[in-house]
Amino acid sequence: MLHRLQKLVRHVAQTEVMPRFLNTPSSRKDDGSMLSEADLAAQAALAAALPLIIDSPMMGEEMAVQEQIRLWNAYSESGLWVVDPIDGTNNFINGLPHFAISVAYIRNGRTQLGVIYNPVSGECFYAERGSGAFLNGTRLPLRLTEKRLNESIAGVEIKYLRSGKLSSRMNTLAPFGTIRSMGSSTLDWCYLACGRYDVYVHGGQKLWDYAAGALIFEEAGGCLDTLEGDAFWSGEHIFKRSVIAALEPNLFEKWLKWIRQNQ
16 A cells, blocks of 8 residues: 555656646635645645555545534544645745645644655655655665754744744754755645654654654654643644654753753
């Protein structure tokens, strides 16, 4: 199934997304975020094809909120496909080659299969629960170094940090070496899983932002927690999650301690 899923995601990228790169109508959604014709075309193609791999309903980012809630409330042990047809739509519309298609299959409250594909770089990240994570056939992580926290590269989305105190201290007392915010949460997870990022924090991601990426990261051996301090996959809050993460356990302990002290 994972092989079929990768093949499908690559096909949708080649037929629905890349032909529209740098040349697609766009608009703003009610929440102010961007929407392109390519998002809708990719989502429709995935909705038609995913049930042929596993016969379960699909929730897509570009569905109406009411439909997303209905699908989530109706979610059962039969599972649910969760799709972000283009994560990084702003990048896509503006010609920045940093965006991805993300597809996850969730069952019993946890992601079982995940594929994230950047069609510009040709990098396909994927995992099946219990079987490890991979990038184009190479097991992740690609690198694992014992860095000090003040040497680390941090993925941080400052505007999503709900605590004004934490946001302020992240700017003024940053414990890391350098910061990255590149506009695609799904690829942030993959870069963590690779070892390209060392630590990560985000104040709140929707299910389609993290469903595939969190699995890939965990299967690469990463450590994660939440700003609230509850279990990451806890059912009550799974539709939207904050995250604190690092690939290397000792670095994770130091990063988590600093955040807890500065929240």
